[in-house]
Amino acid sequence: MAHTWLDDEVADFVVEYDALKSGQLDPAVTKRVHLDMLGVVNSMRNKAARGQLEVGADNTFPVRVMSSVYYVLEMRPKLAGGPRPPRLFRLYYAEPAEPEGALLPLVLSTKPNGVDAHQEQNASIAEAKTRSRVWQFTKAS
Amino acid sequence: MTGNQPFSDEQIALAASNYEAQVWLVGALKRAFKMSGLSIEDLALELDLDLETATGWIHGDVDLTLSELRHLANAVDAKVAYRVEPIRNRYVGRFKDISERTEWAPVEVGSNWVAIN
Numbered sequence: 131m132a133h134t135w136l137d138d139e140v141a142d143f144v145v146e147y148d149a150l151k152s153g154q155l156d157p158a159v160t161k162r163v164h165l166d167m168l169g170v171v172n173s174m175r176n177k178a179a180r181g182q183l184e185v186g187a188d189n190t191f192p193v194r195v196m197s198s199v200y201y202v203l204e205m206r207p208k209l210a211g212g213p214r215p216p217r218l219f220r221l222y223y224a225e226p227a228e229p230e231g232a233l234l235p236l237v238l239s240t241k242p243n244g245v246d247a248h249q250e251q252n253a254s255i256a257e258a259k260t261r262s263r264v265w266q267f268t269k270a271s
Numbered sequence: 272m273t274g275n276q277p278f279s280d281e282q283i284a285l286a287a288s289n290y291e292a293q294v295w296l297v298g299a300l301k302r303a304f305k306m307s308g309l310s311i312e313d314l315a316l317e318l319d320l321d322l323e324t325a326t327g328w329i330h331g332d333v334d335l336t337l338s339e340l341r342h343l344a345n346a347v348d349a350k351v352a353y354r355v356e357p358i359r360n361r362y363v364g365r366f367k368d369i370s371e372r373t374e375w376a377p378v379e380v381g382s383n384w385v386a387i388n
Contacts, residue, residue, distance in 0.1 A: 152276070168278060168286055
């Protein structure tokens, strides 16, 4: 089944995606890596839209279901090893029941590669949950 | 890209395409490994690697150097062919810039500008 990304519905996501496109999402990451990651994220988003991205419960899958918020999915753009990048890009999204086949991007962020001392990943997941609730509320009203 | 100017759609599409080419290459080498009938132990022995590294090479978890890629392809009996196509995103961008800034004089009939058939 084909899916459609609702790219314009979460304003904060739009800001983050624009920042990625301008090479400014994370000042600790070079513009070259921003472009590379943009390519990877877009490729994975297209795959997700075609229903070709595997979703699972652990790190071996390109998309992981969050155990803390069961409906939030984490897209994990992965590039082969090499020099370990200091920051990893993550896209958090959800599949709302309505409209059918929709994919709702919630948060585009980075996290440390390795020990997440400041719990940045958890903060991103919490933010994704908040944005999904706001979206749901806005749709219902 | 210069300054804070956003990446163009063409640049993003090119980055996505190059990523997909890498994914395809890793997948193709993995398939060649399976078809070769080698075990991961055989491969590790042939490439003088420990088991974990050999597994990483096959699963695409390691950024191989071009020479390592060649060695892996030799070991799994695969021929790797490279093809580079200049896309000219930057060139087209520069050309558009110039053409937009250039004022062209209208061509008069009988001038030195001749259509070549």
